[in-house]
Amino acid sequence: MSATAETVTPAGRLNLTRRQVALGLxxxxxxxxxxxxxxxxxxxxxxxxxxxxxxxxxxxxxDFIKDDLGLRYLTRTISGGLEWLLDVTAxxxxxxxxxxxxxPIPWTAITGASVVLGYWLGGWRTALxxxxxxxxxxxxxxxxxxxQTMSVIIVAAPLAxxxxxxxxxxxxxxxxxxxxxxPLLSLLQTLPFFTYLLPAVxxxxxxxxxxxxxxxxYAIPPMVLMTILGxxxxxxxxxxxxxxxxxxxxxxxxxxxxxxxxxxxxxxxNQVIMLCLAMVVLTAFIGMPGLGxxxxxxxxxxxxxRSFEIGVTIVLLAITLDRLSKAWVVKQPEHFARGTxxxxxxxxxxxxxxxxxxxxxxxxxxxxxxxxxxxxDLSMGKExxxxxxxxxxxxxxxxxxxxxxxxxxxxxxxxxRNALLWLxxxxxxxxxxxxxxLVGGWRSALIAGxxxxxxxxxxxxxxxxxxxxxxxxxxLLASVIGFPLGIAAAQRRGWAQxxxxxxxxxxTFPSFIYLIPAIMLFGVxxxxxxxxxxxxxxxxxxxxxxxxxxxxxPEMLEASDMSGSTRAQKLWHVQLPLALPTMAVxxxxxxxxxxxxxIIAAFIGTQDLGQELxxxxxxxxxxxxxxxxxxxxxMALAINHVIMRWADERKKRLGLS
Amino acid sequence: MNRESPVIACKHVWKLFGPSPRKYLASLPAxxxxxxxxxxxxxxxxxxVSLEINRGEMxxxxxxxxxxxxxxxxxxxxxxxxxxxxxxxxxxxIMSLTEKQLIELRRRxxxxxxxxxxLLPHRTVLQNVAFPLEMRGQxxxxxxxRALEVIKLVGLEGREEYFPRELSGGQQQRxxxxxxxxxxxxxxxxxxxxxxxxxxxRREMQDEFLRLQNLLQKTIVFITHDFDEAxxxxxxxxxxxxxxxxxxxxxxxxxxxxxxxxxxxxxxEIEKSRVVHAAxxxxxxxxxxxxGKPVAADATMHELARLLVNDTRDSLPVxxxxxxxIGGLDRQEALDLFLGSD
Numbered sequence: 001m002s003a004t005a006e007t008v009t010p011a012g013r014l015n016l017t018r019r020q021v022a023l024g025l026x027x028x029x030x031x032x033x034x035x036x037x038x039x040x041x042x043x044x045x046x047x048x049x050x051x052x053x054x055x056x057x058x059x060x061x062x063d064f065i066k067d068d069l070g071l072r073y074l075t076r077t078i079s080g081g082l083e084w085l086l087d088v089t090a091x092x093x094x095x096x097x098x099x100x101x102x103x104p105i106p107w108t109a110i111t112g113a114s115v116v117l118g119y120w121l122g123g124w125r126t127a128l129x130x131x132x133x134x135x136x137x138x139x140x141x142x143x144x145x146x147x148q149t150m151s152v153i154i155v156a157a158p159l160a161x162x163x164x165x166x167x168x169x170x171x172x173x174x175x176x177x178x179x180x181x182x183p184l185l186s187l188l189q190t191l192p193f194f195t196y197l198l199p200a201v202x203x204x205x206x207x208x209x210x211x212x213x214x215x216x217x218y219a220i221p222p223m224v225l226m227t228i229l230g231x232x233x234x235x236x237x238x239x240x241x242x243x244x245x246x247x248x249x250x251x252x253x254x255x256x257x258x259x260x261x262x263x264x265x266x267x268x269x270n271q272v273i274m275l276c277l278a279m280v281v282l283t284a285f286i287g288m289p290g291l292g293x294x295x296x297x298x299x300x301x302x303x304x305x306r307s308f309e310i311g312v313t314i315v316l317l318a319i320t321l322d323r324l325s326k327a328w329v330v331k332q333p334e335h336f337a338r339g340t341x342x343x344x345x346x347x348x349x350x351x352x353x354x355x356x357x358x359x360x361x362x363x364x365x366x367x368x369x370x371x372x373x374x375x376x377d378l379s380m381g382k383e384x385x386x387x388x389x390x391x392x393x394x395x396x397x398x399x400x401x402x403x404x405x406x407x408x409x410x411x412x413x414x415x416x417r418n419a420l421l422w423l424x425x426x427x428x429x430x431x432x433x434x435x436x437x438l439v440g441g442w443r444s445a446l447i448a449g450x451x452x453x454x455x456x457x458x459x460x461x462x463x464x465x466x467x468x469x470x471x472x473x474x475x476l477l478a479s480v481i482g483f484p485l486g487i488a489a490a491q492r493r494g495w496a497q498x499x500x501x502x503x504x505x506x507x508t509f510p511s512f513i514y515l516i517p518a519i520m521l522f523g524v525x526x527x528x529x530x531x532x533x534x535x536x537x538x539x540x541x542x543x544x545x546x547x548x549x550x551x552x553x554p555e556m557l558e559a560s561d562m563s564g565s566t567r568a569q570k571l572w573h574v575q576l577p578l579a580l581p582t583m584a585v586x587x588x589x590x591x592x593x594x595x596x597x598x599i600i601a602a603f604i605g606t607q608d609l610g611q612e613l614x615x616x617x618x619x620x621x622x623x624x625x626x627x628x629x630x631x632x633x634x635m636a637l638a639i640n641h642v643i644m645r646w647a648d649e650r651k652k653r654l655g656l657s
Numbered sequence: 658m659n660r661e662s663p664v665i666a667c668k669h670v671w672k673l674f675g676p677s678p679r680k681y682l683a684s685l686p687a688x689x690x691x692x693x694x695x696x697x698x699x700x701x702x703x704x705x706v707s708l709e710i711n712r713g714e715m716x717x718x719x720x721x722x723x724x725x726x727x728x729x730x731x732x733x734x735x736x737x738x739x740x741x742x743x744x745x746x747x748x749x750x751i752m753s754l755t756e757k758q759l760i761e762l763r764r765r766x767x768x769x770x771x772x773x774x775x776l777l778p779h780r781t782v783l784q785n786v787a788f789p790l791e792m793r794g795q796x797x798x799x800x801x802x803r804a805l806e807v808i809k810l811v812g813l814e815g816r817e818e819y820f821p822r823e824l825s826g827g828q829q830q831r832x833x834x835x836x837x838x839x840x841x842x843x844x845x846x847x848x849x850x851x852x853x854x855x856x857x858x859r860r861e862m863q864d865e866f867l868r869l870q871n872l873l874q875k876t877i878v879f880i881t882h883d884f885d886e887a888x889x890x891x892x893x894x895x896x897x898x899x900x901x902x903x904x905x906x907x908x909x910x911x912x913x914x915x916x917x918x919x920x921x922x923x924x925x926e927i928e929k930s931r932v933v934h935a936a937x938x939x940x941x942x943x944x945x946x947x948x949g950k951p952v953a954a955d956a957t958m959h960e961l962a963r964l965l966v967n968d969t970r971d972s973l974p975v976x977x978x979x980x981x982x983i984g985g986l987d988r989q990e991a992l993d994l995f996l997g998s999d
Contacts (some may be wrong), residue, residue: 237775240736241836244846245789246764255788259779335781335818 018438025434025445033427044424051459059623062202072203079204079213085155086208093147093154104147106363106370107138112355118320120348122327129323133316141377142313148290149280149317156212157276160219161269167220168227168268169253178228185221190592190636192599193218193279194613195629197286202622211283219275223268230264231257263329270325277318278510282600285617291317292512296603304520305385311516315509322508388520405527413526416473420465425456428465432638439646451638455631460609464631467608470526470601471594474533478590482538483583486545487571496546503543511536511597519604529601536597537590544586548579551656578654581647588643595636662748663709664844664876665733670706671741672728672900675699678740691899702728704900705742715870715877716905719887719923720897726880727772729897730846733878734767735759746844764793768837772849774829776821776836782808783817786835793840800839807835810869827858834866838873845875852882863889884923888912888932896920909937929994930958938991939975939984947972947985954983958994965991 032039041047066072087098095104111134118130137146171178193214200214234257242256258265284292291314298307336345343350363370391397420428429452436448455464489499518532552575560574602610609628616625671682675698685694694701702725710716720726731737733744735751744751746762754762768789776785783804784791790800808817811831821829830850837845850866851859863886870877881887887894888908895905896919904916912932915921936954951974952961964973965988972985 235773235775237771237773238777239775240731241769241771241775241777241833243736244734244763244767244769245792245836246760246840247792248760251792255792256777260777262779332822333779333820335820338818 018441022434022438025430025437029427029430029434032424032430036422036424039424043426045461046425046456046459048459051457054458055621055623055627057623058626059621062622062626066202075203076205079209082155082209082212083205086151086212089151089154090148090208093151094144104371106359107134107143107372108363108369109356109359111135111138112359113352116348116352116355118324118327120352121324121331126323126327130320133320136316137313138372139378140309140313141372141374141379142291142294142310143372145289145291145294145310146313146317148288149277149292152208152212152215152280152283152288152290153273153276153321156215156219156280157269157273159212160216160272160276161223163216164220164223164268164272165227165265168224169231171224172228172231181224185224186637186640187633188217189221190595190633190640191629192596192610192613192632193282194285194599194602194610194617195625195633196279197283198617198620198622198625201286201617202620206287208288210286211280211288214283214286215276215279218279219272222271222275226264226268226271227261230261230268233264234260266325266329270322270329273321273325274318274508277314277321278512281314281510281512285603285614292510295512295516299515299519300603302519303381303385304388304516305383306379306381307516308384308388308520309379309381311513314513318508318510319505322505392520401521405522405525408527408530412477413469413473413530417466417469420469421462423465425452425461429453429456432642435642436638439642439649444641444645447641448638451634455634458627458631460612460628460631463607463609463612463628464635466606467595467598467610467632468635470529470533470598470606470608471591474530474598475537475587475590475594477530478534478537478541478594479587481534482541482586482590483545485538486542486583487549487576489542490546490549490575491567491571496550500543500546503539503546506539507543511593511600514597515601515604524604526606529598529604529606532601533594533597537594540586540589540593541583542586544589545579545583548582548586549575551582552578578656581650581654581656584643584647584650588640588647591639591643592636595632599632661712663711663745664714664747665710665878666708666745667733667742668707668745669742670703670729670732670739670744671701672703672725672732672737673699673701673740682741691901701725701900703732703739706897706900706902707742708895708902708905710876710878712876713874715879715890715892716895717879717881717887717891717893718895718897719881719884721882724897725900726882726897727848728900730848730878730880734763734769734846764789764840766843767846768840768842768844769846770830770833770837770848770850772852774821774826774833774853776829776832778821781818781820782813782824782832782835785821785832786839788836789840804835804839807838808832810838811835812865825858826854827862830854830862831865834869838869843876845877847877847879849880849882851886859886866890884927888927896923907937909933913937928959930962933958933994935961935975935986936977936983938986938994940972940987942982942985945972945985946982947974949973951976951982952986954978958991961991962995 032043036044042050087096088100090096090103091098091100092103092105111131114134115127115131118127137143167181171181196214196218197210200210200217204210204213238256238260239252242252247256280288280290281292281295284290284296287293291310295307295310295314298310359369367373368376392401429449432452433445433449437445455461485499489495514532514536515528517535518528522528522531556574556578557570560570565573598606598608599610599613602608602614605611609632613625613628613632616622616628673682673694675681678699681697681699691701691704704725706729708716718726718729728737732739733746735744735754739752746766751759751762777788780788783801786808787800787804790803795803805817808814811834813828813831813835816824816828821832824832830853834850837847847866851862854862867890879887879890891908893905893907894911896903896911898919904911904920906914906916909932911920912924912927912929915924934954935952935956935958938958939954947970949970952964954975954977958965968988970988972987974982975984975986977983
């Protein structure tokens, strides 16, 4: 109390000095950049002799853990169990020859059951969506691929859920554990996916087990965070009523906390499922068969028509999984009048089973109901290919894409890239220190500047700057589109909802998907990479802008209307200032998305960290993989820290948090 | 109120919030005031409170928000650990109980109703009411039977299978009341049970509550910020400000003799004649016996108004329920209550 009382009064003066210090740091950075020609070499790039072989250090640590400590035997045992589970689902879903040798389940049975599930969860719309998705998948001839993907999700998602839930509960119960866990979770959320894949391959068996381990690790963090959030949000009165009812600790958790936190925990489940799908698709890079692998190979051979079809399947699958799990979040238990017969209370279970068995029987007699063979599928890959190529051959289209390619490369990408590469590394470090200091004092300055300094010390500075350039170019372009789009949509009553829905839907797509249109339009080059990141990053920008503006209280709008402000004045003086912290959160998410996407784009042939990361995959260079992964992660974390710190402070000041 | 030992007795209870409250309390000089303590970085939610609550009595703790009333009742139930002093429930120091004993105490003896109801959103009315019974491991049929009984008692018959979100605020609080009564507690805590309700519903619930209390005769600690509600329900009222009890007395005495300026602020706007009973104005007889038609001890001045104006006697005999004269009512003094004494 007394501390705040003291800092409240001289806040103005304190602020000024903070700004001055930041300005000082910034001037240092600029001076260093201007003086580059006469700057001592060690301020421009960390000299080679100062770069220690961190990758070999890490490699030997990993080797020690793996071989000498025998961790590998432990992980191989675990992967044995995992493999057994995966074999069961693989057998049931696509008939891999393993115990229990029952599968594959006919596609009609799964589709039928999913329609009933969809109806139970969310009525006719979700029923149609679920049924339509599976029907499409089967008819287009991708049933087996989709089931290969699903067989991993079905194992990985529940495991990630359970691990996340337990970790979340422990972290909620023991704040000290939470403090230790939080940085680890942020690191996990920013590590490039290659850094998930390689350890998974090395410690677990190649193929489905490694894929599921990478997927599980990738999906855990949001589950942990949502669990902590949900448990914290349980109202005091509910907790106290539990205590006053004489609940023991276990009873409190089981009967009070977890059920009361149901909604947030289920939101966590939704995120787990979506992240699992996104990651499973990416495990194509370590040879996991399924939709992702097929897509990867089709794109590599530029078969755009089939790629497009697979893209649609993945998108439909994503929307279905998302909508079904979201319907589950909002679904409330319903009550039946006393004396309702058992069959009526369990009507949906019975109906689901009935449909399932009926199709199971039907499939014994009708081949099409069992599986759709290659000749029967309705794939039109070649035709679509033709259409796409025809479209791209139109002169106008070619002119537009050609001009865009030329404009972006010559006027945006190359200048930005050369500038970033030209800058002395100390300028970049000091720049981030200045911003960090401005938003959060010395601690933030050290985090933001320090992280970049570490990146410089690893010796991967140039590659890191190329990564940063791709990210910043794409996010800047995305801002030019996303912010105005969001502002425009938020102004009109009829627009906001559809645009938000589109954003929500687009956010459920696995990131891999965004490369399809990019490659279609621009071919395999830097512009395609930037374009893929750009669409991916525009989504959160638009979405958070709309949400921020719409969250402005109606009283404030009425007050500004009554003060006689024009629309533009209202926007500029009332809506935008209040929406800015939320928009900053969207900007941050856009950057995080961009860091993620830029690594995926490696297979197009970038020259950044992602490319190097992809190479480590082939050479099993775990040490180098981690060093590179950390570079990506540290840059992302530094930027994340600065933006979120600013947004939090600003929200607090505006009384919005 | 016979002289058996009080059900709840708290002695010099302190509850401080802050970095290391126990240490701070030990070093606290006696004359330190609420604002001074706040300057030291601590919130004195409960300051040196001593109260006794007798069997079958309804004590209403009244105070504005932030006065520490809710904190105090949580100290009685040990939902919060007190910083200093002691709380005795049936003569036993509840701070000395182990977790197991505390849980047992709550399972057998205490019930509590919350301002924001505290219903478990995932359970039906029936399951909510049966919750405390389930916690203590009662047999399924028993607890269903008992839960249905209390649900009927609070007038929610037919809604057993509803979920809380399907009920109105008043109905939800009825569920909260039913739940707190399910275990047949001796001690009933009600933390602003009706504050979240509309005025009309509130009135209805107060009547309902008085009916229940006549039926059940529990020992009650009732929290409210509404002085009218306090006057209406209480046997005794404790008025709190900044964590300390300003005055603890019967409604009559608080209205007639507010102990502090703060208490007087509340009583000033009150129509005293509706609160003060003949018994509390009755003077000792000192030998002379007033004659004529007596007035009942539990009649309010408001009920006697016409009589007081028309009668010509200086002093009227006051009789208790058994018809014994307990004192004389000074007519002039009684009329002053309506007209002001100056």
